[in-house]
Every structure is written in C-alpha cells, then in structure tokens.
Amino acid sequence: MRHQVVIIGSGPAGLLLGALLHKAGVDTIILEAKSRDYVLSRIRAGVLEQGTVDLLSHVGADARLRREGLPHEGFCLCFDGEMLRIDMKDLTGGKQVTVYGQTEVTRDLMEHRDASGAPAIYEAADVAIHDTDTGHPCVTFTKDGRSQRIDCDAVAGCDGYHGISRRTVEDRGLQTFERTYPFGWLGLLADVPPCAHELIYVAHQRGFALCSMRSHTRSRYYVQCELTEDVANWSDDRFWEELKLRVGPEVARTIVTGPSIEKSIAPLRSFVAEPLRFGRLFLAGDAAHIVPPTGAKGLNLAASDVHYLSVALAEFFAERSSAGIDHYSAHALDRIWKAERFSWSMTMLMHRFDSHSPFEQRMQAAEFAYLRSSRTARAAMAENYVGLPM
Ligand code: RFL
Ligand code: PHB
Numbered sequence: 001m002r003h004q005v006v007i008i009g010s011g012p013a014g015l016l017l018g019a020l021l022h023k024a025g026v027d028t029i030i031l032e033a034k035s036r037d038y039v040l041s042r043i044r045a046g047v048l049e050q051g052t053v054d055l056l057s058h059v060g061a062d063a064r065l066r067r068e069g070l071p072h073e074g075f076c077l078c079f080d081g082e083m084l085r086i087d088m089k090d091l092t093g094g095k096q097v098t099v100y101g102q103t104e105v106t107r108d109l110m111e112h113r114d115a116s117g118a119p120a121i122y123e124a125a126d127v128a129i130h131d132t133d134t135g136h137p138c139v140t141f142t143k144d145g146r147s148q149r150i151d152c153d154a155v156a157g158c159d160g161y162h163g164i165s166r167r168t169v170e171d172r173g174l175q176t177f178e179r180t181y182p183f184g185w186l187g188l189l190a191d192v193p194p195c196a197h198e199l200i201y202v203a204h205q206r207g208f209a210l211c212s213m214r215s216h217t218r219s220r221y222y223v224q225c226e227l228t229e230d231v232a233n234w235s236d237d238r239f240w241e242e243l244k245l246r247v248g249p250e251v252a253r254t255i256v257t258g259p260s261i262e263k264s265i266a267p268l269r270s271f272v273a274e275p276l277r278f279g280r281l282f283l284a285g286d287a288a289h290i291v292p293p294t295g296a297k298g299l300n301l302a303a304s305d306v307h308y309l310s311v312a313l314a315e316f317f318a319e320r321s322s323a324g325i326d327h328y329s330a331h332a333l334d335r336i337w338k339a340e341r342f343s344w345s346m347t348m349l350m351h352r353f354d355s356h357s358p359f360e361q362r363m364q365a366a367e368f369a370y371l372r373s374s375r376t377a378r379a380a381m382a383e384n385y386v387g388l389p390m
Helices: 012-023 036-041 050-058 063-068 102-116 236-247 298-319 323-350 358-373 375-386
Strands: 005-008 028-031 070-072 075-079 082-086 097-099 125-130 138-143 146-151 154-157 175-190 200-203 209-213 219-225 260-274 281-283
Touching: 005 012, 012 028, 012 050, 012 102, 012 298, 036 102, 050 097, 050 102, 050 298, 063 102, 075 358, 082 358, 082 375, 154 298, 175 236, 200 236, 200 323, 209 236, 219 236, 236 260, 260 323, 298 323, 323 358, 323 375, 358 375
Parallel strands: 005 028, 005 154, 075 200, 154 281
Antiparallel strands: 070 097, 075 082, 125 138, 138 146, 175 219, 175 260, 200 209, 209 219
16 A cells, blocks of 8 residues: 555544645544544533634535634633633633634544545554654554555654654654643533533632533533542542532532533643654654643644644645744744643643642742733733644
C-alpha cells in the first residue's frame, strides 16, 4: 500500500487532519488501534472555540453542529459562594464558544470521511513507524492477524498521550515539560436538563466543581476528587450530594438529578513535548501536549495543531517546498504554550490544594477579587477562553 500521509489515531486531531488534507487534495489513510464504537464511547470535551467551529465548517462537517450546537456568550465563576459572570461576547468584541460534545465532533468527522471515500483502518494492532529520517518513511501494523505495510511521504502522530508516535522519537532529542496536579476530576453524564444556561466553574473549600452540558436535555458535571479515588465508591447519590454542597444552595436548587449514563475519573496534567517534528514524523494534539481540562483547551489545541500541519503539508505536496513543514513545530508551539499557561492559571485559581498555605489561599482569593474589580482582567480571561487567534 502507498499513501501520501499516514495518520495514526482517529481522535479529533487525526480525523480533522484527514478532512483538511482531503480538501487540499492530499491522499491520507488513518490507522486506529481501537474500534469505531470504542472511540465514540469516550466522553470528553464539550466546548469548541470559534476557530475549531470554523475549521469544521471549512471541511463541510458542520451541518449537525450548526443545528444542535449551543452558542454560549458567557460563563460563570463561583468563588466561595460569590458569583462572577464572564461576559465573553462583550469582553471580546462579539466572540463566543459553542457547546457540542467531542463524541459528536468525532462522529461527524467519521461520517464525513466515509462519505469522502478516504480510507481508515480500525482495530489496527502493533502500529510501528519506521525510517522517518529518510524521505521514504513507512508504517507497519497487524490487522486480523495479518502484517501489513504502508509506504508514505509523511506520518502524522495523532495518537493521543498514550500513543506510540511520541515514544518512537523519545531517544531522539525529544524534550518534555510536565506538571501533574495532586487531584483528578470525577465526571458524571446524565440525561437531565442543565442547571443553568451557561457553564459554572466553582471554587469551594471542599474542592472544585463544574456544571456543564451537552444539550438542553443532557448535563455534564464534575467534582474535584483525590487521585486515588475509585469511581466504585461514588454512587450517583453521593455525587449529587457533593456537587450540591460545592455549588451552594442557590445553584443546588436548580440541579435536576437523575441516573448517570457515564461516570469516570480523569487525572489532571500539564505536558508539552518539543519539538513536534522529527524528519517526516509530525506530532499533533494530545500526542504532543496535555492541558488540564479547566480551560477547555485540549480539543481546541488539537484542532489548531492540525490546521497548521495541514497547511504545511499541503504546501509541501503542491509546491515541493519544505518552508511550511520546517516551521510547523515553532508555529504550533507558540499557541500551545499560551494555552498551557491559561489552562494552568485557571487550574491554580479554581482548585483546592491541600498543600496550600494560608498565603496561597489568600492569593487565590485576591486573584478572584481582581477579576471582580477589573474589566481588563476579565477581558484577558475571556480572550483566552474564546481562543487566541490561529
Ligand atoms: P485522542 O482523542 O486521545 O485520540 C487519539 C486516538 O489515537 C488512538 N491511538 C492509536 N491508534 C493507533 N495506534 C496506536 N498505537 C494508538 N494509540 C492510541 C486512540 O485510540 C485515539 O482514538 O487525541 P486527540 O485526537 O489529540 O484529541 C485530543 C482531545 O481528545 C483532548 O485534548 C480533549 O478531550 C481534552 N478535553 C477537553 N478539550 C477541550 O478542548 N474542551 C473541553 O471542554 C475538554 N474537556 C477534555 C475535557 C479531556 C478530558 N479527559 C477525560 C482527559 C474533559 C475531560 C474530562
Ligand atoms: C465538559 O463539558 O466536559 C467540559 C466543559 C468545560 C471544561 C471542561 C469540560 O472546562
């Protein structure tokens, strides 16, 4: 088999890159370790920046998003019981975000790929990347017990944090920067109407909480939990009770409870790998970086990475110019580090840290007080939340 680009991973990064390259006339194949249903069963992000929506629109995968996505013009921060609305639209000169689940983005992009006729192989085992330092890399894998090989011009490592792409270049000068946080998020999805029209991020003595949604009838809630916590210890009742304590009585009254359809714990991490290019291998999305979910940036960063990469690869194939691919890493990392900074600062502001001294607790309170009193501070937060320009 031969294709111009082998894309490893069928998450949002791999699928969107495939769609962008297809539109640019570049021939790709996607190799995914899991089944389609497994990929679609992962409940993750919910907030899309305008730039991400624009990319989905550019490739023509936005029809359902336009119908079902919920435009949000603001969100709320609740700090020790005090509510502060961040009016994104007003503070950014008209920008907003769209609430639309990552599962739906993934489903739309999978269907879009099927319709385009571009190939994707699911349940590909033992995926391995070879010869990326030459102009003729190749990727090997096993499907249904049979070994196969794809020759190509470039490989896109879009296989997430636990994938093999980054590990392939670990001993070739890859530098990593990491911070782990001493807590996780316990998330619950339920078919109940959301408690408010907008997202509410809550900082409370008992820990962080987030009220989010997927639609007018489906809610997504999170509470900060111990890293060692086991979901099995969290009955739905216990979750709802804890959530209500953290959001305070006023919001608690508006929460409609119901049986969970999914409950899981995610650790929080900040991570960046540099550079993003090794010869003809390019890293993108969670394969290259992780942000804690507090800033709602992970999926959106994956989208901006593959935007830069698709433009660079399209130029490479159309004009045989390597200028774009030579700059991909620096170009993408500039935006990645800014999103890392924002996600880290939101995480530090809104969570309870057992290790914090009274001084550090006062610093959190002072930062919140500053946001309350300064439109400039709120504007900076809004500017980052809606997404920095690509
Ligand atoms: P993915 O989605 O992990 O996809 C990688 C794919 O690669 C496959 N794979 C392999 N395929 C072949 N061979 C191998 N050896 C392979 N190893 C792995 C995997 O099976 C998978 O299908 O990475 P991608 O595409 O880079 O997308 C990144 C996003 O998924 C991630 O950043 C976001 O979900 C993060 N995130 C959020 N991002 C936002 O922008 N807004 C949010 O509101 C938001 N909320 C969240 C989040 C992530 C969360 N969790 C669970 C980590 C909330 C949570 C709780
Ligand atoms: C979600 O709805 O899953 C979600 C929303 C905002 C975040 C993180 C997760 O910051």
